[in-house]
Amino acid sequence: MSVIGLNTEYQAAIQHKIDQKTKPVGSLGLLEDIACQLALIQSQKHGSLVDNVSITEPSVLVFAADHGISDEGVSIAPSAVTRQMVLNFINGGAAINCFCRSNRLHFKVIDAGIIEPINDEYPDLVKQRLGSGTNNFVNQSAMTAEQAEQGLSFGQQAVETLISANCTILILGEMGIGNTSSASAILSALTDESVDKCVGVGTGITDEQLIKKQQLISQALSRFNSKDPMVVLKEVGGFEIAQMVGAIIAAAKVNIAVLVDGFIVSTAALLACKIEPNVRNYLIFAHQSEESGHQLLLRKLAAKPLLNLGLRLGEGTGAALALPLLTAAASFYNDMASFEDAGVTV
Amino acid sequence: MSVIGLNTEYQAAIQHKIDQKTKPVGSLGLLEDIACQLALIQSQKHGSLVDNVSITEPSVLVFAADHGISDEGVSIAPSAVTRQMVLNFINGGAAINCFCRSNRLHFKVIDAGIIEPINDEYPDLVKQRLGSGTNNFVNQSAMTAEQAEQGLSFGQQAVETLISANCTILILGEMGIGNTSSASAILSALTDESVDKCVGVGTGITDEQLIKKQQLISQALSRFNSKDPMVVLKEVGGFEIAQMVGAIIAAAKVNIAVLVDGFIVSTAALLACKIEPNVRNYLIFAHQSEESGHQLLLRKLAAKPLLNLGLRLGEGTGAALALPLLTAAASFYNDMASFEDAGVTV
Numbered sequence: 032m033s034v035i036g037l038n039t040e041y042q043a044a045i046q047h048k049i050d051q052k053t054k055p056v057g058s059l060g061l062l063e064d065i066a067c068q069l070a071l072i073q074s075q076k077h078g079s080l081v082d083n084v085s086i087t088e089p090s091v092l093v094f095a096a097d098h099g100i101s102d103e104g105v106s107i108a109p110s111a112v113t114r115q116m117v118l119n120f121i122n123g124g125a126a127i128n129c130f131c132r133s134n135r136l137h138f139k140v141i142d143a144g145i146i147e148p149i150n151d152e153y154p155d156l157v158k159q160r161l162g163s164g165t166n167n168f169v170n171q172s173a174m175t176a177e178q179a180e181q182g183l184s185f186g187q188q189a190v191e192t193l194i195s196a197n198c199t200i201l202i203l204g205e206m207g208i209g210n211t212s213s214a215s216a217i218l219s220a221l222t223d224e225s226v227d228k229c230v231g232v233g234t235g236i237t238d239e240q241l242i243k244k245q246q247l248i249s250q251a252l253s254r255f256n257s258k259d260p261m262v263v264l265k266e267v268g269g270f271e272i273a274q275m276v277g278a279i280i281a282a283a284k285v286n287i288a289v290l291v292d293g294f295i296v297s298t299a300a301l302l303a304c305k306i307e308p309n310v311r312n313y314l315i316f317a318h319q320s321e322e323s324g325h326q327l328l329l330r331k332l333a334a335k336p337l338l339n340l341g342l343r344l345g346e347g348t349g350a351a352l353a354l355p356l357l358t359a360a361a362s363f364y365n366d367m368a369s370f371e372d373a374g375v376t377v
Numbered sequence: 378m379s380v381i382g383l384n385t386e387y388q389a390a391i392q393h394k395i396d397q398k399t400k401p402v403g404s405l406g407l408l409e410d411i412a413c414q415l416a417l418i419q420s421q422k423h424g425s426l427v428d429n430v431s432i433t434e435p436s437v438l439v440f441a442a443d444h445g446i447s448d449e450g451v452s453i454a455p456s457a458v459t460r461q462m463v464l465n466f467i468n469g470g471a472a473i474n475c476f477c478r479s480n481r482l483h484f485k486v487i488d489a490g491i492i493e494p495i496n497d498e499y500p501d502l503v504k505q506r507l508g509s510g511t512n513n514f515v516n517q518s519a520m521t522a523e524q525a526e527q528g529l530s531f532g533q534q535a536v537e538t539l540i541s542a543n544c545t546i547l548i549l550g551e552m553g554i555g556n557t558s559s560a561s562a563i564l565s566a567l568t569d570e571s572v573d574k575c576v577g578v579g580t581g582i583t584d585e586q587l588i589k590k591q592q593l594i595s596q597a598l599s600r601f602n603s604k605d606p607m608v609v610l611k612e613v614g615g616f617e618i619a620q621m622v623g624a625i626i627a628a629a630k631v632n633i634a635v636l637v638d639g640f641i642v643s644t645a646a647l648l649a650c651k652i653e654p655n656v657r658n659y660l661i662f663a664h665q666s667e668e669s670g671h672q673l674l675l676r677k678l679a680a681k682p683l684l685n686l687g688l689r690l691g692e693g694t695g696a697a698l699a700l701p702l703l704t705a706a707a708s709f710y711n712d713m714a715s716f717e718d719a720g721v722t723v
């Protein structure tokens with residue numbers, strides 16, 4: 032089964048419904064675009080025009096993994112912090128946990144391949160390990176082709192439990208020391224944009240570290256010459272990125288909208304769009320992060336992000352913060368009076 | 378009682394608490410500013426540093442009134458629509474009602490002086506009428522000095538019921554055909570910025586109407602020469618604007634944070650700051666609207682708006698949409714683990 036494009040024959044009826052609401056035409060800005068996109072996605076799913084947009088069981092999946100490139104000292108923290116943060120997620124102490132509670136979102140963290148596994152079992156922890164961190168991709172492939180393929184399957188598997196729970200909005204987040212290096216390399220490889228434009232300071236490295244990060248990524252990209260998304264993923268990707276690509280494609284296949292977080296998740300979205308172009312219809316971009324490269328990537332995907340709060344944390348935090356805007360868009364689409372209903376002069 | 382400036386001796390402790398959270402310093406962007414501001418406001422109220430920020434009983438007050446200038450045909454709709462929309466608010470059919478439901482906000486609409494009063498009583502309708510619409514301010518004062526003063530008292534009165542309900546966040550909205558003309562005139566009068574820069578298309582007038590709107594406002598401003606906020610309010614203000622000024626000052630006096638909506642509410646906030654400069658400490662700017670003049674006004678108040686969604690509706694919609702960001706800021710401030718709590722390597 033592949034991802035199906037949206038049936039645009041519903042578009043006119045959806046737009047008419049929005050334009051009849053008691054407000055000047057277009058005055059709800061981006062919220063109108065979101066309402067229209069959700070109505071199209073859900074009409075596609077139901078096979079006919081839906082009267083109402085449903086936001087049910089919105090769920091955050093945070094994929095965590097380690098990266099061989101972090102040995103090079105181009106991150107603000109050592110790889111050990113990835114595992115420490117996974118434990119923080121499990122204990123409910125991270126920013127994403129706070130935002131899940133305040134915005135009533137389900138939460139799971141997936142060990143996609145951190146260095147040292149967590150032996151105990153926890154209700155919020157899913158183990159889908161592709162290995163103990165990727166290889167340092169500077170001089171060798173980050174992972175094997177088999178690991179990349181298995182990553183897509185694992186991502187799909189994580190979404191299957193959400194499908195049976197009637198989830199209509201999937202939020203993806205990530206944790207992985209070193210993963211902005213991987214994301215920058217993917218962006219440059221897929222788009223031919225220069226490494227300089229694709230690499231940023233991550234969560235806050237020095238200028239010296241930044242130059243080294245750019246050099247290492249250039250070196251890695253000189254190892255191969257392909258725009259094939261599965262090759263790029265294998266060569267410079269990460270285990271969490273591979274699984275997010277699989278999750279995004281799996282969600283789009285069953286008409287679940289994907290609320291995309293920051294730079295890392297956006298590169299997974301870009302890979303997913305290269306594999307299945309119709310995926311783009313199911314993506315909603317939550318925010319523009321401070322990471323340079325993200326703005327470039329958003330332009331490539333013709334995305335209009337909902338928020339611009341100066342975030343640079345990851346974990347799905349920007350997407351979790353944007354969820355209430357989707358709920359509000361559904362609310363006005365479903366419940367706002369029309370001019371006729373309210374007796375308001377057009 | 379006047380509005381007291383915030384005690385900045387708490388600032389260092391608040392910032393330290395934020396910087397010890399399990400995230401790179403500053404990585405939650407504007408949310409960190411909001412958490413800090415709310416903690417300062419609530420510490421001021423309690424007379425000592427608060428451990429937690431409380432968002433309790435957030436409430437929307439929509440002030441509605443009519444404007445004599447709408448006789449000039451510089452709006453997209455006739456004055457009758459103000460009353461029709463008040464009935465729509467009462468019946469729960471407007472955009473602001475939808476957003477109050479989706480974000481769990483209390484709601485009241487205040488008749489501050491629409492042309493034809495609503496005779497029946499409704500639980501969500503408060504009647505504080507200053508008259509049946511203002512005078513057309515082109516050739517005469519919009520209201521008397523007594524009406525302007527009474528407006529401030531009425532605004533204060535509306536806030537008093539919220540104080541007894543333990544509201545910590547006040548959201549203001551407005552409805553009034555013609556009120557962007559009034560807001561533009563106030564902005565130009567208070568700041569000496571040219572009428573051209575202060576006047577926009579409102580919810581969507583033609584170029585011809587825009588030129589006429591600018592001419593009429595210039596004519597009105599030539600009638601008087603004063604930057605006294607009470608004079609400006611009397612000369613070119615509106616009944617809903619007068620009451621919002623009173624509400625903002627009353628909220629700031631008792632350390633309630635005010636979440637400011639779009640252009641019209643921002644001009645009320647500007648007037649309030651001119652009357653009581655410490656008011657500025659209690660203001661949080663929800664969004665940047667599409668209305669030209671709003672951006673200028675936000676710069677004058679050194680405001681960093683939380684949202685930029687292309688909204689141009691009013692009613693308090695932008696502020697209602699931003700409330701979950703305040704809740705999220707409180708959530709991370711209160712509940713997120715510190716590096717020490719979580720055993721995460723600094």
